[in-house]
Amino acid sequence: MIQVVGHKNPDSDSICSALVATELLKARGLEAKAVSQGEINRETQFILERAGVQAPERCQGVAGQQIWLVDYSDLAQGPDDIADAEILGIVDHHRLGDVTTTNPLEAWIWPVGCTCTVLFNLFKMENATITKPLATLMMSAILSDTVGFASPTCTQKDKDAVAELVKIAEVADLDAFIKDLLIAKTDIAGLTPAQLVEKDLKAYPFNDRQVVVGQIELATLEQVAEHMEALEADLERRCAEEDLAFAALMLTDITTSTTRLLYKGEWASKIDAHADNGLMMMENTLSRKKQGWPWLQQVLA
């Protein structure tokens, strides 16, 4: 049984691409199952309901097992016992991470907006059937990762994939679907400051130290206005407890592509020079991968 596993703190692409890649492996006659490394977020719940698909079960470890990775290739984002698993394949759309393998593997890593865009093309290449639920999963993941095509990570291949998938998914009004998806994506009601920071937190090894950068996608920054101090306090706590050199949180208004950056840690002073009295606004910044993290890497270096 091959386990198909997305990254820690799974976003919609990580869950959807695990489910979709599992079906691709099954179409090849292999036994596979999708697993998740964490809670299913509200947007993903919305997608699974629309697709009529069950959430993957939680990953109980991968030691001694064969696995496929979807939506990452960094050891830090894999299961804790990933070193003892056999990685058979990777489908991803991020920079190449630090995984290594003992055997040759199948790796499909494209510079596109979403892992599901790569999977869509694999389905076509292998003449595997794309069912309505699979089309809904792929289409939704692409729209989520590209923020309804608005992200600079979005490519023509992502748009072409959605154009075909929307027909199979039988979604009559794409704009209305995108609106519903983005409402689910930016729904943070009732989450505690710690849950907000944790929501989409990624660890980046950097100059032999650990750095974490989270992101909350919002319809307006006012949604977190009352939590600012508590969010900063949570970043500070993480730095102390986990010996992080830097912890940041991107608060991104996806309607204006404006990000406010909260940041703490030993290296925080490097950002101060770019901030206005501690208020760090990043104009035209929607994507952590293409805009936020590259800028941070440059400033922290």
Ligand SMILES: [Mn+2]
């Ligand atoms: Mn992704």
